[in-house]
Amino acid sequence: MKKTRREFLKDTCTTCLGTVALGFTFSQLSSCSSLPVYKTNLSQKTVEVPLTSFAESNVVIVRDMQVQYDILLVKKSAEEYNALYMKCTHRENPVSATKTGLYCPEHGSTFDLDGNVTKEPAPLPLKRFKTVLSDQSLTIDLNS
Numbered sequence: 001m002k003k004t005r006r007e008f009l010k011d012t013c014t015t016c017l018g019t020v021a022l023g024f025t026f027s028q029l030s031s032c033s034s035l036p037v038y039k040t041n042l043s044q045k046t047v048e049v050p051l052t053s054f055a056e057s058n059v060v061i062v063r064d065m066q067v068q069y070d071i072l073l074v075k076k077s078a079e080e081y082n083a084l085y086m087k088c089t090h091r092e093n094p095v096s097a098t099k100t101g102l103y104c105p106e107h108g109s110t111f112d113l114d115g116n117v118t119k120e121p122a123p124l125p126l127k128r129f130k131t132v133l134s135d136q137s138l139t140i141d142l143n144s
């Protein structure tokens, strides 16, 4: 059975759900499980993430209640980043992330940090958004 994003969050991270319910605003960084979570409040179709968000980890989850699924930002090098939509390509279940890959708890598909399928049944790679790097931040283009 497909879970909604809210049901998924409630099942997997009640602490984070509580902080979301408290109405966090733009530019807040907290942690969920072992990965940092950057919370936003999108008013446009882009999101700008400060590069300082990668201070503790090369993998950061970007969360916005106006976007149905989280986005996993992966710092591959100082110049190269991936922005992966955490929506399974099998049956649209939210996927979970670790520092080494992504996992769909529904039917067991796995993905590498480039979004490629490493274990089926997912038929396609995760959606990747374009990113633009500047001196202080990384901008994710949600229209891409």
Ligand code: FES
Pocket (backbone or CB within 6 Å): 088, 089, 090, 091, 092, 093, 104, 105, 106, 107, 108, 109, 120, 121, 122
């Ligand atoms: S919904 Fe992800 S593997 Fe089926």
